[in-house]
Amino acid sequence: MTPTTLEIPDGAQNPVEPFLRMDRMPHIWCPGCGIGTTVNCFTRALLDSKVNLDKVAIVSGIGCTGRVAGYARLDSFHTTHGRAIPFATGMKLANPELQVVVYSGDGDLFAIGGNHFIHAARRNMDLKVICVNNMTYAMTGGQSSSTTPAHVISATAPYGAFEPTFNLVALAEAAGASYVARWTTYHVKQLSRSMEEVLHKKGFCFIEVLSPCPTLYQRRNKMGDGLDAMKYYKQASKIRNGAPTGECTLSKSGEIVVGKFVDRDRPDYLELLRAQMTEALGERYVESEASCSC
Amino acid sequence: MHADPKGVLTGVHFLDGDHACCEGTLAAGARFAAGYPITPSTEVVERFASRIPTVGGIFIQMEDELAASIAIQGAVWAGAKAFTVTSGPGFSLMMEHIGLAAMTETPCVFVDVQRGGPSTGLPTLPGQADMMQARWGSHGDYGIIALCPNSPQECFDLTIQAFNLSEEFRVPVMMMMDECVGHMTEKVVIPEPDQIEITPRRYTKLPPEEYRPFEPREDLVPDMARTGEGYRFHITGLTHDERGYPNMSVETQDRLVRRLLAKLNPLANGRSLCETENLEDADVVVVSYGITSRVAQRAIQLARSRGIRAGKFRLITAWPFPAERIRELAGRVKAFVVPELNLGQMVLEVERAAAGQAKVIPVSHAGGTVHNPDTILNAIVEAAR
Amino acid sequence: MQLLTEIRVAGFGGQGVILAAAVIGKAAAIYQGGYATMTQAFGPEARGGSSSAQVILSTEPILYPYVAHPDVLVVMSQEAYTRFAPQLKPGGILIAEQELVHIDKMPSGIRVYGVPATRLAEELGRKVVLNIVMVGFFGAVTNLLDPDALRKAVADSVPPAMQKLNLQAFDKGFEYGATLVHTLAEKGEEGHPVSMETES
Structure with missing residues (x-):
């Protein structure tokens, strides 16, 4: 048998390369980790949405997903643990022209940063928040997060987790988000489409992406590798667009309801601000030009 | 460069230190403030909230001091001059973001109207016990600038200086007021805009492909880029090289951290106020x-x-x-x-x-x-x- | 203006105590070329019923910001009188809203001037300007500041729509004070408790 060789023609490149800082490759993520898959979907969404990439800023917190900002060839900000959303809030308000995307993990956005999440959603701040939910603190070695399901073994729950968890999509809806969806890293097409959709939607948009952590979460729980996670996502997922978010709870190995749950039009923070100031001050109101001051 | 007349309330006023500080921020060109209520500092942002809609800018009351102290940094990278205001307990919460501003060389101003501490302490009474915290409160080695006004007039004048110094050195600058100065009312003279010197932000003149966000100039301070203008730069609180990329090498750490301190040397000696x-x-x-x-x-x-x-x-x-x-x-x-x-x-x-x-x-x-x-x-x- | 005069204005919340003090300070610092430093009580005690402010007037920059023993005490409530009257400097001046404050006993050497400021304000149709009536009265009986400077400070401290009313209030208080001082002078007295109408 003659061995087959894969010839890469000169000048060929992966279609996502222009969106990545290729001089930073290889990335730090483990084999089988789902974060790279979500980044792939995100670059597809950027490509398909035809947004002006110079006007897209990406903000991350700390953690494995927090590293996404560092690989995206956009104006990108790797901030502090839990505070990507308030950083993004300041950025958006100072220059509303920018499309500000927050890309971070479950621990970052919902435990240490939970307060910021609910308040940004309440304000309907025009931010696109993508949460890669691997149900654990991976960067620090697989400790419990506020989404770690009951009975799961973690570094800080050696006898099994037992705390009730946040249902992120229900939380987002209750707090006031304009758009709420959940997918897994198995649902790459749908995820890309959702990401593209939120790039054109005003207001606070939230996408939860279930993503495997084979190195810590799965290994510790004897749940196999990345491929096994895909099989689980495929077998356990039910697409139910518009499902009541309250029914979309997650568990260790149960059903995963995915889909777009909320898509509503509400005035965003800046629209509300302008309306109120115009009502109160009339012609005395001067539209913000915060970013032009220097 | 002179002050933008839109923010300058030229005239002779009878103001307390907190209000004078607010007028200083506006004269300095600050068009973004994020705050969280805390005595005895809140009057600064209360006045800003009342003034800014007719000047053109944003005030947002955030959910806590952690949020306020980083929202201003997002605003700065989007192109604004920005500040937050607090007192002891809130200042404690802001420490991590003072470190972030120092590490990412984000020019911004933190106003601390000091009250008696520790903990909740004396909310309505003066103290000066945050002085070491201002210098050393965040972890790691870094440098900051702290200014201490002793009158409402200086709350105005030094706030402008604080913004100017933060732009010149790209460090967070602390306005270390105290309850007494903040709540003391005296005559405050606000000059004509063309009498107020403003240090503009130094943006790079290089094209994106040549720009390295943390390549220092001769004065050890790097030029900035503004978000949304095609530079596609990266900013991180991790130790980073001149490209802004994370780099965990001992050499990079040494070079970066030493520079963060050394760039302030001119102020430590000849130019100290x-x-x-x-x-x-x-x-x-x-x-x-x-x-x-x-x-x-x-x-x-x-x-x-x-x-x-x-x-x-x-x-x-x-x-x-x-x-x-x-x-x-x-x-x-x-x-x-x-x-x-x-x-x-x-x-x-x-x-x-x-x-x-x-x-x-x-x-x-x-x-x-x-x-x-x-x-x-x-x-x-x-x-x- | 003298080298250093320390004043405390006190009453209850809603009477415009702080504004009265601010007008005095502004007159000195802005309209009379001197120096003035005003401080006020903050915190729970200020959020509750009572309100008080301190103003220091001087011909030189003011260094120490607080007042311990005022030269002039202006009181608009019984509580303020009870609390602050003992702090008055010997030889100091007590100015009281005479229908709200009952002066029981004062150490000798204190000059006391009473004014029915609330009633005078009501005669103008608005009780809220009682603080400015007090300022006018203060101006006349202390003679510390140029009446014109005080008047300008009043005009500068209130919204345009309220200017006329407040200036009337100032004038009314000032005239009442000037007349009182004149009457006392004819009797060969300076301010004294017997001058208080409520005492009779």
Whole structure:
């Protein structure tokens, strides 16, 4: 048998390369980790949405997903643990022209940063928040997060987790988000489409992406590798667009309801601000030009 | 560059320090503020909230001080001049983001209207016990600038300086006010806009493909880029190289952290702001700052009237500490007297700089009011013996 | 203006105590070329019933910001009188809203001037300007500041729509004070408790 060789023609490149800082490759993520898959979907969404990439800023917190900002060839900000959303809030308000995307993990956005999440959603701040939910603190070695399901073994729950968890999509809806969806890293097409959709939607948009952590979460729980996670996502997922978010709870190995749950039009923070100031001050109101001051 | 007239309330006013500070932010060109209510500082952003919609800018009340102290940094990277305001407990919460601003070289201003501490302490009464926290409160090695106004007029003037210095050195600048100065009302003169010098942000002139976000100029400070203009730069709180990329090497860490401190050297020495009087013949020099410097001035007058050769050294930039100037004085005076509304903070710096060449006498006070001038006077008399 | 005069204005919340003090300070610092430093009580005690402010007037920069023993005490409530009257400097001046404050006993040497400020304000149709009536009265009986400077400070401290009313209030208080001082002078007295109408 003659061995087959894969010839890469000169000048060929992966279609996502222009969106990545290729001089930073290889990335730090483990084999089988789902974060790279979500980044792939995100670059597809950027490509398909035809947004002006110079006007897209990406903000991350700390953690494995927090590293996404560092690989995206956009104006990108790797901030502090839990505070990507308030950083993004300041950025958006100072220059509303920018499309500000927050890309971070479950621990970052919902435990240490939970307060910021609910308040940004309440304000309907025009931010696109993508949460890669691997149900654990991976960067620090697989400790419990506020989404770690009951009975799961973690570094800080050696006898099994037992705390009730946040249902992120229900939380987002209750707090006031304009758009709420959940997918897994198995649902790459749908995820890309959702990401593209939120790039054109005003207001606070939230996408939860279930993503495997084979190195810590799965290994510790004897749940196999990345491929096994895909099989689980495929077998356990039910697409139910518009499902009541309250029914979309997650568990260790149960059903995963995915889909777009909320898509509503509400005035965003800046629209509300302008309306109120115009009502109160009339012609005395001067539209913000915060970013032009220097 | 001169101040943008839109933000300048030219005229003679009767304002308290908090309100004067707010006018300073507007005159300096700040068009973004994020805050969280806390006594005795809230008046600064209350006034900003009332003024900014007719000037053109944003005030947002955030959910906590952590949020406020990083929202301003997002705004700065989007192109705004921005600040937040707080007092002790909120200042404690902001520490991590002071470190972030230092590490990412984000020019911004933190106003701390100091009250008595620790913890909730004395919310409505003055203290000066956050001075070391301002310098050392965040983890790691870094440098900041701290200014100490002693009147509402200076709350205006030095706030403009704070913004200017933050742009020049790309560091967070702390306005270390105190409850007494913040809530004290006096005449404040706001000049014409063309009489107010503003330091503009230094943006790179290089094209995106040549721009390296943390490549320092000769003065050790790098040029900035503005989000949304095609530079596609990366900013991280991780140790980073000149490209802004994370780099965990010992060499990169050494180069970066040493530069973060070294870029402030000009301010530490020749350019430190201070106010001095009667140093030529002084036997005893009173080193003080903020509201205490006024009470100290009274004590110095009383001492002089008794024939004691007392001199004044008032710190306006508390940080970087003007160690060389104190060292130079230490060689020719008998003693330093250091009154402050804490149990001994800046006095440690004076001791360090004096290095045993002159006596250093603290006049500590736990806060809640200002010193009785007689207490400082007694220390001067004692020191002159 | 004298080298250093320390003043405390006190009453209850809603009477415009702080504004009255601010007008005095502004007159000195802005319209009379002197120096003034005003401080006020903050915190729970200020959020509750009572309100007080301190103003220091001087021909030289003011260094020590607080007032311990005022030269002039202006009180608009019984509580303020009870609390602050003992702090008055010997030889100081007490100015009281005479229908709200009952002066029981004062150490000798204190000059006391009473004014029915609330009633005078009501005569103008608005009780809220009682603080400015007090300022006018203060101006006349203390003679510390140029009446014109005080008047300008009043005009500068209130919204345009309220300017006329407040200036009337100032004038009314000032005239009442001037007349009182004149009457006392004819009797060969300075301010004294017997001058208080409520005492009779």
